[in-house]
Amino acid sequence: MNGLIDIMQLRTDEIDALIKTANDIIGNPQKYAQACAGKKLATLFFEPSTRTRLSFEAAMYELGGHVLGFSEAASSSSSKGESVADTVTVVGYYADIIAMRHPKEGAPLVAAMKSSVPVINAGDGGHNHPTQTLTDLLTIQREKGRFDHLTVGLCGDLKFGRTVHSLISALSRYEKVKFVLISPEELVIPDYVRQEVLQKNNIDFVETRDLEAAMPELDILYMTRVQRERFFNEADYIRLKDSYVLTVPKLQSAKSDLCVMHPLPRVNEIAVDVDDDPRACYFKQAQNGKYIRMALILKLLGIEVDAQ
């Protein structure tokens, strides 16, 4: 496959190599400043996004490359009825690499099957979001120094939260990882994650409704937003949106080295005063997103920067 569509395409040693490159970029940004000179990244965002699109664009600029693209479907030819396959075929003539976000699940796979240049899935509906997972893994590595022997709490919308699905798949490959899945009944993880990732690989996991009861055993707490855009019914969204709110008092029973993560944007699921707690890692996580995307762009373009 041409590009990165699903985090499970990457072996663990390939993830380790990307993380090594990202850490080197963090330590020596000037070394990479012209690595992509003359290269163009096309950001095809058929669905609005701030963080992911800007971090891709910042990543390419910091590598000395250029960026072109669109940030909503209305300003692309898809509004005229053009297929994803046709769009990427044409964009492949203009750019060296594509980052695509699309509201429909599987659209980036369709793109990768047709494209002459690498396609990065920047989120396809509630399905996959591999660069967010790479961001999460870089954050976990930097904060905890390991991927094994961790108890990971995932809280909120586990049904449509694509970052959650990808992270579970990625972490399931490491030893002694336990998942605590905290969600309302209506937003539990999809059956394909439960059956074909967790149960199939004999991964230790519990499903619960109670965040506070789960708190003391967690090494990582990954909060998610209940996403309005994933609901066909507004009433269901309103009923579920305030299911879990992380506050400073709720953190009292947590470990002192807990790492609180969130893919952002948040609405109200993490109270603002939690930001001052040293265990809050979500802004560092957002910053890490740029570095890991820089590492991924380099890998997919086959550019090696001397590690000296």
Add this chain to the structure above:
Amino acid sequence: MIVNPITNGIVLDHITAGKAMDIYKILHLDSLNCTVAIIKNADSKKMGHKDIIKIFEHIDLNLDVLGYIDPGITVSIIKDGKVKDRLHLELPQRVTNVIKCKNPRCITSVEQELPHVFQLTDREKGVYRCIYCETKAKNRV
């Protein structure tokens, strides 16, 4: 009832009892001009009851579709009154345009020309999932 033996053609044996008509429709056997015999609920030592389809002509069979619908089927190719080849089917790794993805969030729901491709993800349980959105296929035909 007498069904003549085949001189040249194909016999689909060990069809799960009751599935012969589904297979007849899915393989579009109604469009053939040759004789096609459907035998339902025949006695079977192994299966109790089984269905059999005899096609009195050589045609191109989509073995993937057949394997998907009923992997226990045996396909015998008959030439000059003798069994020239006997194929035992298994669940195919992929099927194209046999199952429709029903997920309204899948890209196939808006791009009509895309083939609906399902991949075998659990051979033991016979689970197929859409390659685009990973939605599980409902029970096989």
